[in-house]
Amino acid sequence: MRTLLALMCLLCTTTAWANQLQGIRIWPSPDNTRIVLDMQASPRFDYFLLNGPDRLVVDLAQTQGRVNFSAIKNSGELVTRIRESKPPQPGSYRLVFELKAAAKPVVFPLAPAGDYGHRLVIDLPYQDQSRKPQQPARKLAPAGLRELVIAVDAGHGGEDPGAIGPKKNREKHVTLAISRRLAELINQEPGMRAVLTRSGDYYVNLNKRSEIARKAKADLLLSIHADSVANQGPRGASVWLLSSNRANREMAGWLEKQEQQSELLGGVGEVISQTDGNPYLTRTFLDLSMDRSRADSYAISEHILSEMAKVVRLHKRKPEHASLAVLKSPDIPSLLIEAGFISNPHEERLLLSADHQQKIARAVFNGVKSYYRQNPPNGTMMAARAAPGAAVRHTVRSGESLSVIARRYGVSVSRIKGHNDLSSDVVRVGQVLNIPGS
Structure with a gap:
């Protein structure tokens, strides 16, 4: 009889706690904080907000919690404290997230994938000032000219680890390391500037x-x-x-998003806005923009592959086409660069090496620079420097020296002096110099 009662109590306990909260992870980014609850099984949940102070309360039905709150890593500023509270009913579990400011949560479950089991994801839109990417100081460009802007996108990040190597190294860390190195090289080049799509692990x-x-x-x-x-x-x-099939699908999507067509770059958006919604003209301009973008992408990729072949092994010697979401922009030439196979034990070790990461970044940078030196966009500093015999007029600003000006334009001090008949290195504020083309 006693044994039967013990079994019934155990059964009741198991029924009451059909799930278990196994851990909590926080991924802060510049404009969103993601909270992930690792669950033993698919969660049943409810949530609501409180203010004065701001709090998010999450109730997990038929769940017990075994979380060490002091061990949760949190480098963001939105979530100030996590604690448990009295549940609304026996057998459930209540979590309280104390927040620095009000936020509208988006809460959804995720099924097991890769190394992760069941999860409950909470996205809290929030401008985290501590996570803002530190963009380099912009180099002063001559009047009427602009810098060439390269967006560098580190694949995956945060809750998305990407591919995982035999030694359990994650793609997201490798891509961020190479991207940072590439951005640094770009920012050191006169007339070029890098923008990172993510600067941390989110x-x-x-x-x-x-x-x-x-x-x-x-x-x-x-x-x-x-x-x-x-x-x-x-x-x-x-x-x-981008493959032609994916390009056609994206084109159809852009035709439906009339309110976003004006955001297109290269003057295409402005032209489309003047077509009075004519679908045939819009389609024509979008087609031309996408064709130009894909043609430029192919040409740039050939330059990059040529440079990469000098320092790393190539899996594909020609550019490949694929249906990849990150490459879908119709107005910006876009490339996805596979730095190597993290699934290969030898390349996994290489991809973790700082020297190898720098080789890859340098090769990609050299390929990009090689292409744009031959095909500089109009109105850029690079175009002015590339024009045969071209000279840019520069007005000396406060704090500038001849060596600073020379570095900005990528020419030597002696060339600037010779081009302007200068007998010394001294320049004065307001003095106009002719900068020779490189």
Whole structure:
């Protein structure tokens, strides 16, 4: 009888707690904080907000919690404290997230995938000032000229680890390391500037990545990844661009989004806005923009592959086409660069090496620079420098020296002096110098 009662109590306990909260992870980003609850089984949940102070309360039905709150890593500023509270009914579990400011949560469950089990995801839109990417100081451009802007996209991030190597190294860390190195090289080049789509370990929606590039008026989007297959044998780098089938599908989507067509770059948006909604003209201009973008993408990828072949093994010697969401922008040439196979044990070790990461970043940078030196966009500093015998007029500003001006334009001090008949290195504020083309 006693044994039967014990079994019944155990059964009742198991029924009451059909699920278990196993852990909590927080992924802060510049404009969103993602909270992930790791669950033993698919969660049944409810939530509501409180104010004065701001709090998010999450109730998990038939769940017990075994979380060490002091061990939760949180580098963001929105969530100030996490604690449990008295549940609304026996057998349930209540979590309280104390917030710095009000936020409208988006809460949804995720099924098991990869190394992750069942999860409950909470997205809290919030402008986290501590997470804002530190963009380099903009180099002063001569009047009427602009910098060439390159958007560098580190694949995956945060809750999305990307591919995982044999030694459990994650693609998201490799892509961020290479992207940072590439951005640094770009920012050191006179007339070029990099914009990172993510600067830390957090997830950025695939649509948001091209939006970040568009808002920065980027001339090119480079998405950095590491390849993976079930077989550990394949090795080498490759470069991918948008397939024609995916391009046609994206074109149909843009035709339906009339309110976004004016956001297109390169003057296409302005032209479309003047067509009075004529679908045939809009389609024509979008087609021309996409064709030009894909043609430029192919040409740039050939330059990058040529440079990468000098320092790393190539898996594909020609640009490949694929249906990839991050490359779908109709107005910005976009490439996805597979730095190597993280699924290959040898390349996994290489991809973690700082020297190898720098080699890849340098090769990609050299390929981009090689292309734009031959095909500089109109109105850029690079175009002015590339014009045969061209000279740019520069007015000396306060704090500038001849060496600073020379570095900005990528020419030597002696060339500037010779071009302007200067007998010394001294220049004065307001003095106009002719900068020779490189």
